[in-house]
Amino acid sequence: MRLLGYLAVAGLTAGAVLGGAGAVAATRADAAAAAEETASLVEDFAYPGAEKILADRDILLKKGDGRLLLTDCAVGADLIQVRSRGRDPFCFEAAGSGAWVTMELSDAFLVFSDSEHTTVADYTVDGVSDSAVVEPGGAAGIGEGQTEGSSAVLLKLTAS
Structure with a gap:
């Protein structure tokens, strides 16, 4: 400059x-x-193609560092996967430790980690914030059963 x-x-x-x-x-x-x-x-960390992803897949991807990218959920692929009621699964590929993406994904209930990274899922249920830590190769439920009739809104994924 x-x-x-x-x-x-x-x-x-x-x-x-x-x-x-x-x-x-x-x-x-x-x-x-x-x-x-x-x-x-x-750099503003805006997620590339966010408007199209919202229109096509009903997931609002807000920001990210470019190292945790939405991808197709290929059978047998080693990916971070998020499940949400009434939608096909969403998968993310992590390219390095500390990768992150912020979003708003309603009705989220399950996060699977890939085999290399510990994945942290930040979410809210009825306005109350919480996090789930998913060990490599593991899965964790989010929001289910915390408050009857309530669902989680996934806000952020971090792979470390």
């Missing part, structure tokens, strides 16, 4: 010396465009 600032100042100075006011205005516009491009490089 600092380098862009130095380049913009150098460009403004050169433009003023070589071409007068017209060159200065053009150089300022170029510097502003370069600064605007640089601003888009800031």
Whole structure:
């Protein structure tokens, strides 16, 4: 960012010396465009394709670090799997320790971990927050039986 600032100042100075006011205005516009491009490089952790996933699969994926990605639940694949009432299972592939994704998945009731990672599922039941720790290769129920007639909303998965 600092380098862009130095380049913009150098460009403004050169433009003023070589071409007068017209060159200065053009150089300022170029510097502003370069600064605007640089601003888009800031990571916001927004989940890519979240709108399409919501429309197609009714799961709201909010943010993530890019290392816990929604994927197809292939039979026999070593994936993190989430089950929710009235939907097909959702599967995530973890690419490294500390991978995470935030979401809103209603009626969640079961989380399976892959064979390599301990998976932590953060969820709420009737507005009360809780977490389940799922050991590698294991499974844990979430929300079921905590309050009769209530279901869990899965908020976050972390693979470590």
